Amino acid sequence: MPERASVKPFTSVWTRERKGPREQGLSRDQIVRAAMELLDAEGLDALSMRKLGAKLGAGATSLYWHVANKDELLELVMDEVYGKVTVPEGADWRHAASAFAYGLRGAILEHPWSVGLIGVVPGLGPNALTASDRLVGSFAGGGFAGTGVDYAVNAVIAYTLGATIPEVSWLNAIKSAGTDIAGMQAAIGPTIERLASDYPSLGERYKSYTGTDFDPTTARRLAFDFGLLALLDGLETRLPHST
Structure with missing residues (x-):
């Protein structure tokens, strides 16, 4: 061997x-x-x-x-960075999960360079461990049991990172290009419209946002809210008392 x-x-x-x-x-x-x-x-x-x-x-x-x-x-x-993620001690699991998710998203947006270190640098410091301990404790106290606690916590972490890292990467690309969100959209708009010509439903959805008061920053925050709420609602159905 x-x-x-x-x-x-x-x-x-x-x-x-x-x-x-x-x-x-x-x-x-x-x-x-x-x-x-x-x-x-x-x-x-x-x-x-x-x-x-x-x-x-x-x-x-x-x-x-x-x-x-x-x-x-x-x-x-x-x-x-993890010190900016404040999970209230003794909070119920939905409150703790929301505090963790919004706190982590805010911390990453404030320090976009952290994207390059997540999953690379282990989170073993006191701030990271305190947030994790409280999040795990809230799920265990809320009725999740055994590996279900770990699965639920991992779902919250995965959703938060999955929704936030692409957002930060996009903002980093805008910064590197020396423009702003509106400038980037104006630059890539014609290309998107041309490439989407064979996908009329997608093209129409894209056009529906142009020339309006559409605010990408607000839209991303609302999308994050929607996804997190859907995730928490889904996790609640996994509790033993749910019907």
Whole structure:
């Protein structure tokens, strides 16, 4: 049998003993805050330890006192993103699921670079684990049992990410093109109409939104509301007491 490739041992910033600030040095919070500012301004590809050090006016030694490498830094900044997802303690499962979904969507929209890290950087920090623990607890307390708890929680997470990530990717594309939503729609409109000529029902639906007061931002929010409500209604039918 072929030998199994050795797997590099997994390490996490959260398992390292946290060091205090060096004398006259930077704190970990300062480093994370500066990294978030850099990411928000320039995106994920712009982040490097060297660039972060330059922004802080500090050498690499000050940074590596708190994080061993860039991967650990990314763990820290992602937990800051998850810190914006507030799930009320003791909330019923529908309230908790809604708070989680809207909170995660808002956090991703506020920090669009996070799309490139979701599913790549593990969410093992205190903010991520607190939100997850409360969400799981609310479903368990609401009547879901066994693996049903995990399936329900995963459905909420999958819906939120599935609805939000394409939206952020679209907004990122608009930003990269140096235009706005209206400009992008005007640019691609003729192409869509031409390619949709063999699909008249789709073409008519597209035309029905042009030349109106249609607001794409509001429409995406309403679509998210609709999908989330439909999902929660469907999950409720899985409860033992549902008829």
